[in-house]
Amino acid sequence: MFEKVETYPIDPIMIGAEYFAADPRREKLNLTVGIYQDEHGQTPVLKAVKLAEQRLVETQTSKSYLALTGDADYCRVLGHEVLGKAYDDGWVSAQTSGGAVALRVVADLLAQIPTPPTVWLQTPTYGNYVPILTAARARFAHLPYYDPIKAEITFDRMLEGLSAAKPGDVFLMQGLCHNPTGADMSRAQFDALLDVLEARGIIPWIDLAYLGFAQSWDADCAMARQIAARFPECIVCITLSKTFGIYRDRAGALFVKTQRPDRDRIHRAVSAIVRSGASHAPDHGPSVVRTILQDPALKTHWRNELDQMRARVAQVRQQIADVERAEFDTDLLAYIAKQSGMFSLLPLTEAQETALTRDHGIHVVKGGRVNVARLGESDITKLIGAIIEVASAK
Template sequence: MFEAVEEYPVDPIMIGAEYFAQDPRQDKLDLTVGIYQDAAGKTPVLKAVKAAEQRLVNIQTSKSYLALTGDATYCRVLGETILGSDLFDDFVAAQTAGGAVALRVMADLLAQMPNRPTVWLQTPTYGNYIPILTAAHARFEMLPFYDPITRNILFDQMLEGLCEARSGDVVLLQGVCHNPTGADMTEAQFDALLDVLEARGLVPWIDLAYLGFSQGFDQDCAMARKIANRFPECIICVTLSKTFGIYRDRAGALLIKTRPNDTARIHRAVSAIVRSSASHAPDHGPAVVRMILQDQDLKALWLDELDHMRQRVIAVRSEIVRCEEQEFGRTDLSYLGRQSGMFSLLPLSSEQELALTRDHAIHVVKGGRINVARLSAADIPTLITAVHAVLGKVSLR
């Protein structure tokens, strides 16, 4: 039977991590998997998370099932924190096992509609979007977004590509700290994009994965609030892995804004999709998040720790620019200082990527994505020297 199973495409991030594990060199550098690391190379458990976990152990009285859409209090507290209480009231909400499950539930819902809408994706895009949409048998098309060689957002080309979209189609956007490019639209560009979506009757779907890593948590929610305030229908997916440092505990949510007459029916549809797949969301991570957001002292501690992580990532980016200019008198990588979040793309050809790993033991995701949050102070000169070596004498300007 199993000999008939064809090869499945493997996530490039997982391929990169596997290659790193197989590399016998002691001086190898792993810039693949998307986790935050501190200056010592550790992924810490936040003090606020640790305190909430201990409190949860002391007060939790049951491990019984939650509703199919999870803990309603968690959904409301999270939704109101991101959107505000007035905006959240218009949403159907479900607790999910991280953002990937929220994306999959929504993809299943779109694929099961009588007239399946097309989901429009930015190129390059987050590596798991296409596998999720494909597995759900959802329709999707690609839009230009970013040129890794010129390091520019292709904004006009993206708007031109949307001319092919039809009313009722869905446009999947990322919030702050775009993965994999690190390039975020300006506020003016984002507003202009929303104008186009509204004029063409397109539904925005925003994926919030890095809240707090750009300008700060509250500021980073602004894009979602603009969408929720402006559109009668929209979709928001949330993952809290990076924001709370609870990667393995899988805390996320799916928020769907509907017209009032559709709310109950969409809630039943989401419940049915959850039942046929994950069945029930795990609760430890979401319970910790709920506890932190409901306690002013824990919330203040968490926001302080989150800001510390954000500032470290900014400092790493600044140090790359400073070190390159000091050591090489060139600024081929200066764009990294203008970008945000944990990820960026190196402007390398596939052959140069191969040389970076083969000759310098630096592992990146296919396409040149690096996780700058995994760089220590000692790693930065190593990376810059290796990138300049594989680029040779050819300037990128």
């Protein structure tokens, strides 16, 4: 039976990690990993998280199942934190196992609509969108978002591509710290995009995976709040893996804003999809988040730690630009200092990217994505020198 199973597409992030593990060189550098790491190469457990966990150990009275849509208090607290006053309008909410499950629930929901909408994707974009939409048999199409060689957003081309969208279609965007490019729309561009979506009757679907890593927690929530206040129907998916450093504990959420007559029906649909897939979401991570957000002291402690992580990533980005200018007298990577979040795309061709790994032991995700948060001070000069060498080779 199993010999008939066809070969699945290779996940570029997972295969990149495998190639790194198989590389025998000691002086190799892994920039494929998609998690925050400090200057020592560690992914720390936040002190606020530890304190919240201790409180849960002392006070939690049951490990029984929650509702299929999870802990209502967690959804309510997180909804108000992210969406602000707009959350009072009433939403269909669900606690999910990270952001990927939230995305998959929406993909299943859209695929089951009698006349399925097309989901429009930025290109390049998060590598798991296409596998999720494909597995759900949802319709999707691509729009040009970023030119990696010029290191700039192709915003006008993206809007031109949306002219093919129909009313009721869905635009899936990342709110900030765009993965894999690190290039976020300006405020003016975002406003122009929302004007187009509203004029054409396109539903905004925003995926928030890096809240607090661009400017601040509140500033990073502004895009979702703007969408939530403006559109009668919209979708918000959230993962808190990076924001709270609880990757393996799978804390996420789904928020769907609907017209009031549709709300109960959409809640039943979401519950049924959750039941047929992930079923009940794990609750340890979400309970930690709820505990922190409901306690002013823990919340302040967590925000300070989040600010420290964001500041370190911004510092590494600036160091890349400064070191290149000071030691190599070039500005090939200067754009990295102007971007946000953990990821950026290197301005390399496929052949140059291959040479970077083959000749220098620097492993990146296929397509040139690097995790700048992984870089220590001693790595920066090595990375810059290797990129300049492969980029100048003929």
